[in-house]
Amino acid sequence: MRAAYYEGNKTITTSACRPVAPGPGEVQLAVSHCGICGTDLHLYHGHMDHRVKTPQVFGHEMSGTIAAVGTAVSGYTAGDRVTVMPLDPCGTCPACKAGHGHVCQRLKFIGIDTPGALQALWTVPAHTLHRIPDSLSLEHAALIEPIAVACHDVRLGQVRPGEYAVVLGGGPIGSLVALVAQAAGARVVVSEINPFRIELARKLGLDVINPMETDLVKMVTEQTQDAGADVVFEVSGSAAGAEMMTKLPRVRGRVVIVAVFAKPVLVDLHKFFWREIKLCGTRVYEHEDFEKAIELAASHALPFEKLITGVYPLEGVRKGLEQMEKGGEVMKILVECGS
Amino acid sequence: MRAAYYEGNKTITTSACRPVAPGPGEVQLAVSHCGICGTDLHLYHGHMDHRVKTPQVFGHEMSGTIAAVGTAVSGYTAGDRVTVMPLDPCGTCPACKAGHGHVCQRLKFIGIDTPGALQALWTVPAHTLHRIPDSLSLEHAALIEPIAVACHDVRLGQVRPGEYAVVLGGGPIGSLVALVAQAAGARVVVSEINPFRIELARKLGLDVINPMETDLVKMVTEQTQDAGADVVFEVSGSAAGAEMMTKLPRVRGRVVIVAVFAKPVLVDLHKFFWREIKLCGTRVYEHEDFEKAIELAASHALPFEKLITGVYPLEGVRKGLEQMEKGGEVMKILVECGS
Numbered sequence: 001m002r003a004a005y006y007e008g009n010k011t012i013t014t015s016a017c018r019p020v021a022p023g024p025g026e027v028q029l030a031v032s033h034c035g036i037c038g039t040d041l042h043l044y045h046g047h048m049d050h051r052v053k054t055p056q057v058f059g060h061e062m063s064g065t066i067a068a069v070g071t072a073v074s075g076y077t078a079g080d081r082v083t084v085m086p087l088d089p090c091g092t093c094p095a096c097k098a099g100h101g102h103v104c105q106r107l108k109f110i111g112i113d114t115p116g117a118l119q120a121l122w123t124v125p126a127h128t129l130h131r132i133p134d135s136l137s138l139e140h141a142a143l144i145e146p147i148a149v150a151c152h153d154v155r156l157g158q159v160r161p162g163e164y165a166v167v168l169g170g171g172p173i174g175s176l177v178a179l180v181a182q183a184a185g186a187r188v189v190v191s192e193i194n195p196f197r198i199e200l201a202r203k204l205g206l207d208v209i210n211p212m213e214t215d216l217v218k219m220v221t222e223q224t225q226d227a228g229a230d231v232v233f234e235v236s237g238s239a240a241g242a243e244m245m246t247k248l249p250r251v252r253g254r255v256v257i258v259a260v261f262a263k264p265v266l267v268d269l270h271k272f273f274w275r276e277i278k279l280c281g282t283r284v285y286e287h288e289d290f291e292k293a294i295e296l297a298a299s300h301a302l303p304f305e306k307l308i309t310g311v312y313p314l315e316g317v318r319k320g321l322e323q324m325e326k327g328g329e330v331m332k333i334l335v336e337c338g339s
Numbered sequence: 340m341r342a343a344y345y346e347g348n349k350t351i352t353t354s355a356c357r358p359v360a361p362g363p364g365e366v367q368l369a370v371s372h373c374g375i376c377g378t379d380l381h382l383y384h385g386h387m388d389h390r391v392k393t394p395q396v397f398g399h400e401m402s403g404t405i406a407a408v409g410t411a412v413s414g415y416t417a418g419d420r421v422t423v424m425p426l427d428p429c430g431t432c433p434a435c436k437a438g439h440g441h442v443c444q445r446l447k448f449i450g451i452d453t454p455g456a457l458q459a460l461w462t463v464p465a466h467t468l469h470r471i472p473d474s475l476s477l478e479h480a481a482l483i484e485p486i487a488v489a490c491h492d493v494r495l496g497q498v499r500p501g502e503y504a505v506v507l508g509g510g511p512i513g514s515l516v517a518l519v520a521q522a523a524g525a526r527v528v529v530s531e532i533n534p535f536r537i538e539l540a541r542k543l544g545l546d547v548i549n550p551m552e553t554d555l556v557k558m559v560t561e562q563t564q565d566a567g568a569d570v571v572f573e574v575s576g577s578a579a580g581a582e583m584m585t586k587l588p589r590v591r592g593r594v595v596i597v598a599v600f601a602k603p604v605l606v607d608l609h610k611f612f613w614r615e616i617k618l619c620g621t622r623v624y625e626h627e628d629f630e631k632a633i634e635l636a637a638s639h640a641l642p643f644e645k646l647i648t649g650v651y652p653l654e655g656v657r658k659g660l661e662q663m664e665k666g667g668e669v670m671k672i673l674v675e676c677g678s
Contacts, residue, residue, distance in 0.1 A: 094566035095590035095614075103590050103615050105565070156615070226444070227433030234608075242608060251434035251442050257611045267606040269573075269581065272596045272620030275434075276442050276495070279618040281611030 003119030004317040004335070005055040006043055012318040017057065019121035022070030027126050029082065031337035033142035033311070034117045035061035036320045038172065043112065044321045051113055059118035059335070060086040060111030063132060063141035073126040081132040083144045084117070084124055085290050086110035102286045109284075118317060120337055130290045136298045142334050143307060147293035148285040149258075150176035154184055155289060156282045157231045157256040161185025166220060166229045166248050169236030169259065170194075170201040170208055172331055176307075177233050177258060178206050183301050186231075189223075191216055191244070196329045204306050204331075211240075217247045224250065228275070233258055239265045246271035255279040307331050342458030343656040343674070344394040345382055351657040356396065358460035361409030366465050368421065370676035372481035372650070373456040374400035375659045377511065382451065383660045390452055398457035398674070399425040399450030402471060402480035412465040420471040422483045423456070423463050424629050425449035441625045457656060459676055469629045475637045481673050482646060484624075486632035488597075489515035491624040493523055494631070496570045496595040500524025505559060505568045505587050508575030508598065509533075509540040509547055511670055515646075516572050516597060517545050522640050525570075528562075530555055530583070535668045543645050543670075550579075556586050563589065567614070572597055578604045585610035594618040646670050 003017035022028040036059070042048055043058055052058070066080045076082075088108040089101035096104050108114055110124060132141045154177060159165060163186045167178045170192030178188045178201070190208045192198050201208045209216060220229050228250030234241050237259030245255050246268045255277060271277060285293075296302060311334045312320055320333035342356035361367040375398070381387055382397055391397070405419045415421075427447040428440035435443050447453055449463060471480045493516060498504060502525045506517045509531030517527045517540070529547045531537050540547045548555060559568050567589030573580050576598030584594045585607045594616060610616060624632075635641060650673045651659055659672040 094564065098566075098590065100590050100615070103613070105590065225433065227437075242606075243603075251437065251439050251444065257608050259608075260612060261608040263609075264582075264605040264607045266603040267581075267608070268603045269596050269598075269600040269606070269620070270602075272618065273599060273622050274442070274620070276439070276620050276622055278620075279611065281608070281613070281615050281617075283612050283615055 001120035002314055003057045004059070004314055006052060006058050008046070008049065008054040010044060010046065012044065012321065013055070014315050014317070017119050020123040022068050022123050024070055024072040025126055026070040026123050027066050027073060027076060027129065028068040028121055028123045029064040029084070030067040031062055031064040031117050031120060031122050032138035033063050033334045034059040034337050035142045035146065036317065036324065036333045036335065037061055037146065039112065041321060041324050048112060057115040057119050058111055059116035060084070060109070061142055061145040062117035062122070063138040063144070064122070067121055076126060076129060081138065082129045083132055083141050084110070084128045085130060085148070085285065085287060086128060086145070087284060088114065088125060102284050118314065118335060118337060130294060132294065133298045136294070139308070139311065139334065140297060140304045143304065143332060144290065144293050144297060146172065146176055146332070147180065147297060147302070148289040149173060150180040151292040151296070152285040152289040153177050153233060153256055153258050153282045154180045155292070156280055157233065157254055159184045159186050159231055163187070163230035164220070164224050165231045165233065166191060167233045167235060168241040168244055169234070170197045170206070171235070173258060174233070174235035175201050175204055175206060175331070177235060179204065179302055180296065183296055189220070194327065196327060200329050200331055204303055211244070216244065220248050228253055230254070231256065235259050237261050242267055246277065249275060249277045251275045253277055257281040309333055311336060340459035341653055342396045343398070343653055345391060345397050347385070347388065347393040349383060349385065351383065351660065352394070353654050353656070356458050359462040361407050361462050363409055363411040364465055365409040365462050366405050366412060366415060366468065367407040367460055367462045368403040368423070369406040370401055370403040370456050370459060370461050371477035372402050372673045373398040373676050374481045374485065375656065375663065375672045375674065376400055376485065378451065380660060380663050387451060396454040396458050397450055398455040399448070400481055400484040401456035401461070402477040402483070403461070406460055415465060415468060420477065421468045422471055422480050422629070423449070423467045424469060424487070424624065424626060425467060425484070426623060427453065427464060441623050457653065457674060457676060469633060471633065472637045475633070478647070478650065478673065479636060479643045482643065482671060483629065483632045483636060485511065485515055485671070486519065486636060486641070487624040487628040488512060489519040490631040490635070491628040492516050492572060492595055492597050492621045493519045494628060495619055495621045496572065496593055498523045498525050498570055502526070502569035503559070503563050504570045504572065505530060506572045506574060507580040507583055508573070509536045509545070510574065512597060513572070513574035514540050514543055514545060514670070516574060518543065518641055519635065522635055528559070533666065535666060539668050539670055543642055550583070555583065559587050567592055569593070570595065574598050576600050581606055585616065588614060588616045590614045592616055596620045648672055650675060
């Protein structure tokens with residue numbers, strides 16, 4: 001079998017790989033599809049060199065079938081269609097003990113801190129598995145992981161039907177947050193300045209504005225009859241987004257920090273005081289978010305055909321990363337890992 | 340009767356004042372005591388000149404008895420001992436309609452936007468009244484308003500018994516937040532750099548550290564067995580406080596913004612993401628916070644004798660403001676308004 005390796009220094013290779021037999025509590029998966037994530041692009045750029053051991057098989061947005069089951073695994077058999085929640089919490093830190101293992105203080109992210117899914121056979125702990133219903137194709141199921149991120153953001157953002165939501169940043173995650181918030185019954189406006197992303201988000205059926213052309217604060221104030229937005233998702237990770245996020249919420253409205261901010265930014269804390277605005281940070285997902293994402297995907301409420309930009313063979317990983325690097329109209333690139 | 344007036348340009352005068360008869364829905368109060376607030380100091384410094392009409396009677400932390408009752412007021416009679424929640428919401432804006440009148444989008448703060456309590460007879464809307472039980476002296480009852488601020492902060496901070504709370508900033512409000520959080524069953528650490536305030540907070544029985552001398556992050560990490568603080572109250576309004584507030588909370592911990600930040604400050608939003616920290620802004624109080632403050636004060640759970648720095652006659656308002664301006668060991672200065 002073959003795998004895609006990150007070799008360091010912006011180098012990706014595809015070469016032979018020996019499958020790892022499942023140990024106790026583990027399963028070996030025949031990987032069908034694996035998506036390339038923004039995090040994988042960071043890894044390719046060397047930003048995670050302190051966490052990876054080169055050569056490293058990476059990738060964590062996947063679908064597949066069970067190839068072999070280790071000992072001490074119950075409820076799963078070979079042939080089961082599954083996806084993986086790629087988190088391996090320590091189980092003993094204060095966060096784990098408090099029931100927040102997804103943000104474990106010593107969290108191993110599978111596919112970054114340990115080998116990933118860009119290989120034909122992938123061995124993972126059985127506690128990471130989620131079943132894929134027959135009504136969902138394995139190709140589409142490779143998007144469950146990023147959809148689960150959006151489900152987590154929308155759940156922690158407490159989005160309720162009829163609410164007015166603004167998503168700052170219309171890239172892949174921003175667009176998914178917008179789609180999931182829409183599916184939760186919110187009226188959603190996406191704010192994005194990149195013309196390719198604007199075009200892409202519009203093709204997904206989203207209401208998108210460019211804040212360089214439209215006065216977003218004025219628009220939201222008018223459209224909410226002077227109240228302000230119920231919830232604002234900051235997905236841009238930009239100083240402009242951090243400034244805008246406090247100008248839009250209503251009294252007691254919510255701000256959800258989805259983006260990874262590389263450094264401290266100026267924030268108008270007075271706005272939080274004045275309108276008693278709430279903020280919460282959201283990171284990855286919990287099992288219930290995977291279940292929600294699978295339910296949403298299986299209900300065909302999401303425009304999968306438009307979410308998938310291309311499906312490449314394992315040798316196409318580098319091409320996919322370069323395509324994402326360039327920007328343009330790239331949403332999600334999938335890699336076929338079987339063979 | 341006499342009143343204390345702000346005349347603009349750091350000038351306070353005491354002169355004759357004509358009482359205002361209570362209109363429909365209003366009561367006229369014989370003011371007993373009125374505290375001088377940090378907000379009054381801001382007003383004295385001219386920072387609220389855009390809101391006040393000079394000469395302006397100010398003051399809003401008061402206790403008294405009902406002198407006369409207007410028409411359309413039920414449930415109150417002359418002689419009733421009361422305090423005032425000095426908020427006059429519009430009743431029609433989106434915040435009011437959503438039940439958040441205390442942060443009304445057109446809120447009038449009584450004593451700033453309308454005449455205040457530093458006069459012998461003060462007329463206010465009856466909806467602002469809260470009864471003072473016989474077990475609470477009128478002198479102590481003048482502290483209900485600032486205690487209600489702290490009760491609001493602690494309630495919105497969702498402090499639960501046994502939790503670990505850090506209060507950044509040990510001035511009058513920070514100390515009250517710490518006392519109320521302690522009364523709610525939390526273990527509380529106050530962080531303060533001003534030696535006078537450290538001394539004062541210690542006299543109140545609080546556990547106070549100076550972050551210039553003690554590594555606060557290390558201390559909190561150790562004292563919480565590597566978990567972090569359950570809740571952090573940012574009461575300092577400083578850049579250092581805004582930096583510290585994200586370093587202390589546990590996974591899914593809370594930050595409460597109590598301070599009034601004069602301008603945007605650098606905030607490490609990545610910390611909110613990484614530990615899924617929540618933040619909420621808190622402003623003034625709601626009726627239930629006044630009820631809680633009255634209950635707490637009447638239960639003699641608070642060290643009133645140490646909270647009150649001095650009691651001056653009406654002519655002492657200027658002296659009180661100057662004392663607060665200088666800093667030093669000043670907690671709360673009360674003014675006797677009756678005569």
